[in-house]
Amino acid sequence: MVSCGRGLYFREENTDSGIKNILRRLSYYKVERVVMEATGRYEFALAEACYARGLPVVIAKPISVRRYAGAIDQLAKTDKIDAQLIAEYAAVLKLKPTPQKSKIFIIIKDLLARRRQVT
Secondary structure, eight states: OEEOSSSOEEOOOSSHHHHHHHHHHHTTSOOSOEEEEOOTTTTHHHHHHHHHTTOOEEEEOHHHHHHHHHHTTOOOOOHHHHHHHHHHHHHHHTOOOOOOOOHHHHHHHHHHHHHHHHO
16 A cells, blocks of 8 residues: 555555556655555565665664554554555654665575575
């Protein structure tokens, strides 16, 4: 679920075509930053596509978002509520963009994660 921060929401799959649709829709707006929650490496494809377009990316830690939700007494959890919550979290805290990771760094992190899974 994607929130444009103006009460607009849309849903796209985390696929190449879904990411292209997200970027196409975002091109209609003046984007301050694209904020996404870290989701076990599933966020990397969208983040890389945003970096390639020159968009500032913020990858938020899930625990920080959950703590923010608890602080504002938002305990319900749906895709739409999560999208709105992440947008609000980023707007209130004025999160700084996450630096782009090198391809080698990402490969090494992926290999280490896989090694942990196997051992």
